[in-house]
Amino acid sequence: MRTMLIVRSLSRSFREGGRVHQVLDGADAQVRCGETVAVTGRSGSGKSTLLNLISGIDRADRGTVEIDGRDVTAMGEPARTLFRRAHIGFVYQFFNLIPTLDVEENVRLVLELNGARGAQARERSLAALADVDLRERAHSAVDQLSGGEQQRVAIARALVHRPGLLLADEPTGNLDEQTAAEVLPVLLSLARARGTTVVIVTHDLALSRLADRVLELREGRLHDAAAPRARAS
Amino acid sequence: MMPTLRAASLRHLLRHPAQLALALIGLTLGVGTIVAVDVATASSQRAFELSLQAVNGAATHQITGGPRGIDERLYPQLRTHANAGAPLRFAPLVTGYVGVGERTMQLLGVDPFAAAQLAGEGQVAAAPDPATEGVEGLRRWFSEPGAVVMSAATARQLGLAVNSRFDVTVGGVRQRATLIGRIEDAGAGFDAALLTDIAQAQEWLGRVGRLSRIDVRASGGAPEAALAWLRAQLPADLELHTTRAAARESFAMTDAFTTNLKAMSLLALLVGTFLIYGR
Numbered sequence: 001m002r003t004m005l006i007v008r009s010l011s012r013s014f015r016e017g018g019r020v021h022q023v024l025d026g027a028d029a030q031v032r033c034g035e036t037v038a039v040t041g042r043s044g045s046g047k048s049t050l051l052n053l054i055s056g057i058d059r060a061d062r063g064t065v066e067i068d069g070r071d072v073t074a075m076g077e078p079a080r081t082l083f084r085r086a087h088i089g090f091v092y093q094f095f096n097l098i099p100t101l102d103v104e105e106n107v108r109l110v111l112e113l114n115g116a117r118g119a120q121a122r123e124r125s126l127a128a129l130a131d132v133d134l135r136e137r138a139h140s141a142v143d144q145l146s147g148g149e150q151q152r153v154a155i156a157r158a159l160v161h162r163p164g165l166l167l168a169d170e171p172t173g174n175l176d177e178q179t180a181a182e183v184l185p186v187l188l189s190l191a192r193a194r195g196t197t198v199v200i201v202t203h204d205l206a207l208s209r210l211a212d213r214v215l216e217l218r219e220g221r222l223h224d225a226a227a228p229r230a231r232a233s
Numbered sequence: 234m235m236p237t238l239r240a241a242s243l244r245h246l247l248r249h250p251a252q253l254a255l256a257l258i259g260l261t262l263g264v265g266t267i268v269a270v271d272v273a274t275a276s277s278q279r280a281f282e283l284s285l286q287a288v289n290g291a292a293t294h295q296i297t298g299g300p301r302g303i304d305e306r307l308y309p310q311l312r313t314h315a316n317a318g319a320p321l322r323f324a325p326l327v328t329g330y331v332g333v334g335e336r337t338m339q340l341l342g343v344d345p346f347a348a349a350q351l352a353g354e355g356q357v358a359a360a361p362d363p364a365t366e367g368v369e370g371l372r373r374w375f376s377e378p379g380a381v382v383m384s385a386a387t388a389r390q391l392g393l394a395v396n397s398r399f400d401v402t403v404g405g406v407r408q409r410a411t412l413i414g415r416i417e418d419a420g421a422g423f424d425a426a427l428l429t430d431i432a433q434a435q436e437w438l439g440r441v442g443r444l445s446r447i448d449v450r451a452s453g454g455a456p457e458a459a460l461a462w463l464r465a466q467l468p469a470d471l472e473l474h475t476t477r478a479a480a481r482e483s484f485a486m487t488d489a490f491t492t493n494l495k496a497m498s499l500l501a502l503l504v505g506t507f508l509i510y511g512r
Contacts, residue, residue, distance in 0.1 A: 100244035105237050112235040 004165055004197040005031040005054065007222070010063035012049055023049045025220030026063070031213075033164075036188060036198040038208035040225065041217035047201040050217065051167050054199065055088050056080035068164050085113055089158030089166040089196070091187065093173035095150045097142040097157075104129060104138040107157045114161050128160040129153070132186055148179035155187050159194065166191055168200040172207055184210060255508075263502035270498040274491050281487060283422030291352045292324070292448035294460065298471045302327075302443040305435075311447070311466060321459050322450040324351040327434040329445070331427060332402035334391060338383075338427040340403070342434020345374065351450050373413045374430055381433075384423040385415040401427070403437045449473070 010027040013020050023046035031037050041047050052058035054065050056072045065072045067087060072080060090096075097106050107125040116124065129135050132152040142150060151171065158166055171187060172180035188210055191198045200207060208214045214225040246253045296303065308325045315321050327342035373380050381401075383393075393399060393412050401410045416423060435441045451460055464473050 098241050100241045100248060101237060105240065109235075109237045109241075112237050117236075 002033045003030050004033045004035070004068055005029070005199065006064075006066040007050075007054065008064045008066075010050070010053055010065065011061045011220070012046070012053060012058070013061055022220055024053070024060075024063075027217070027220060027222045029215055029222045031197055031199060033197055034192065034195045035213065036191065036200070036211045038211035038214045039199060039201045039217055039222070040203065040208055040214060043203075045217045046220060047217055048169055050222075051169055051199070051201055054165075055084055055090070055167055057084070085110075086161070087164050089161070089163040091151070091154050091158045091166065091168040091171045093170040095147075095154045095174070097150055097153060099141075099143055102139050102141055103134060103145070103153050106142060106153055107160050110157055110161050125156075125160055128156040131159075131190055132156045146179070147175050148183050151175060151179075151183050152186060155183070155190065159190055159196065162194060162196075164197060166196050166198045168198065168202075170202055170204075171200065172202070172204050177206075180204065181206070259505040259508060263505040266501045267498045270494045274494055278484075278487065278491070280422075280424075281484075291450055292476050293451050293456075294449040294473055294475055296447040296449060296463075296467065296471055296473050298446075302440060302445050303447060303471060305442050305444050307468075307471075308444065308447055311463070314466065315459075315463075320452050320456050321463060322347075322351045322452075324348045324448045324450075325431060325444045325446075326448055327431050327438060327440060327443075327445050329403070329434070329438040329440075331437070333399065333427065336391070336425075338387075338425050340401075340427050340429065340434055340437065342429055342431040342438075344431050345371070351448055370414055377411060377413065379408060379410040379433065380413045380429065381410045382414045382416060382428040383412065383426065385417045387424050388412060388415045401437070404439065408437050 007027055007029040010024050011022070012024040013022045015021075027046075027050065029037075039047050039050060049058065053060050054067070054072075056065070056075065060073055063073070067083075070083065072083065075083060098109070101109065104122070104125050107128050108121050111121040111124055126135060126138055129138050132155055134149060134152055134156065137145065137149065142153065145153065151174075154171075158168075168187065172184060175183060184207055188198065190196075198211075200211065202208055208225075215222045216225040217223075296307075305325065308323060311323055315323075324347040325344055327340075329340050330337055331340045332338075374382075379398075379401075383391075388394070391399070395412055395415060397412045399410055399412070401408045410429075416428075429437075431444075435443065449463065460473065467473060
């Protein structure tokens with residue numbers, strides 16, 4: 001199977017006063033197309049830094065990131081922004097929805113950023129909302145939605161432009177257990193149905209059990225963890 | 234701009250009307266401050282230019298000395314020895330600052346005959362022109378102690394009519410002055426000028442026998458030779474320089490003031506920005 005993501009010898013350090021804190025120190029990983037990988041690790045182990053480097057939001061000190069055969073680390077800032085916009089979807093812990101846009105507009109914004117306009121963009125965003133069972137809330141204000149509904153809007157927004165790679169940073173971190181149990185299958189089943197590769201950073205053991213593979217980030221490197229015991233249906 | 238982004242921005246502004254109003258007020262005040270400072274600076278610079286023009290008149294060059302000024306005996310020597318056909322005209326001047334009420338004015342002690350000659354045809358002289366003033370006016374100019382002339386606009390502002398007597402403060406000493414004439418349509422350059430006879434100015438300023446400067450007008454053909462001759466006549470402690478150079482020095486001095494004002498207005502804009510976006 002084709003490889004979607006290759007991380008090679010990725011290193012990143014931060015200065016804190018006079019000290020250098022080595023967050024990533026030669027991390028390596030490969031993720032196949034359509035695979036769902038959970039990245040676990042202690043707080044401060046560098047999980048979010050890894051996602052930022054993969055998406056090109058941050059720049060590595062050393063090492064490379066290849067997405068679908070393209071070296072993201074070799075791109076300039078504008079090219080990385082355009083690549084990220086077209087090929088990567090994001091789901092965040094705190095949803096990051098725009099409060100002055102309604103539900104449908106939040107989803108449509110991604111399509112407009114990628115050049116789609118008018119009725120076509122509207123239809124696609126409504127279809128994405130239907131996939132997460134929020135078609136009837138399309139014109140609601142986002143602050144009238146529950147946490148679970150907001151995260152489903154965020155999932156629709158992340159997948160509406162059919163990215164090859166979905167990055168999720170603690171997607172259940174702001175949800176109660178029951179809501180998380182409702183939202184996670186939605187995220188993973190939609191991604192699998194579209195053949196989207198998913199990298200999820202999480203503390204949530206339940207979530208990591210639903211992944212195809214678990215990588216543990218420890219001492220700046222990625223290690224294969226024990227195989228997950230369960231799979232999403 | 235994309236429709237959704239535009240909608241997001243507009244709705245954000247409309248959801249926070251107080252912030253929008255404050256932002257608009259802040260921007261208006263900031264831009265207003267900068268425009269006001271620019272206008273004030275331009276106006277003061279123009280007024281300064283006009284004042285310089287009024288004080289310098291038609292002079293192309295000036296003879297100046299140190300703080301003690303120039304020995305007044307030099308002036309008749311220059312007039313006497315300058316060739317009759319030489320393209321040089323001279324006018325002596327005594328200047329200083331005096332107080333009239335709450336106002337500070339520049340006292341200009343002039344010789345009206347020399348000033349009129351220097352101004353020449355079609356120019357405004359910084360003194361009553363003997364050719365156009367009445368004999369009575371000239372008699373009072375030369376013979377009446379404390380006789381002064383000022384612009385009609387300034388006289389109106391000070392509430393002075395012709396023949397009014399008023400106090401002039403010179404170096405902390407009060408002197409009695411009489412307004413013997415007003416210059417109509419004098420222009421803004423004369424607003425802060427108080428004209429008097431050169432001898433009167435010397436007496437009030439405590440500079441009897443001294444001149445502040447001698448204005449020179451070089452005209453006609455080959456003025457360079459005449460100016461070279463003039464330079465040769467001057468004692469070592471005196472300088473001959475162009476009025477343009479003197480004006481440049483004055484403007485350089487006011488540049489610092491202008492820069493300060495501009496910096497202040499930009500600072501006001503910056504503070505306004507922090508106040509608006511710091512909320």
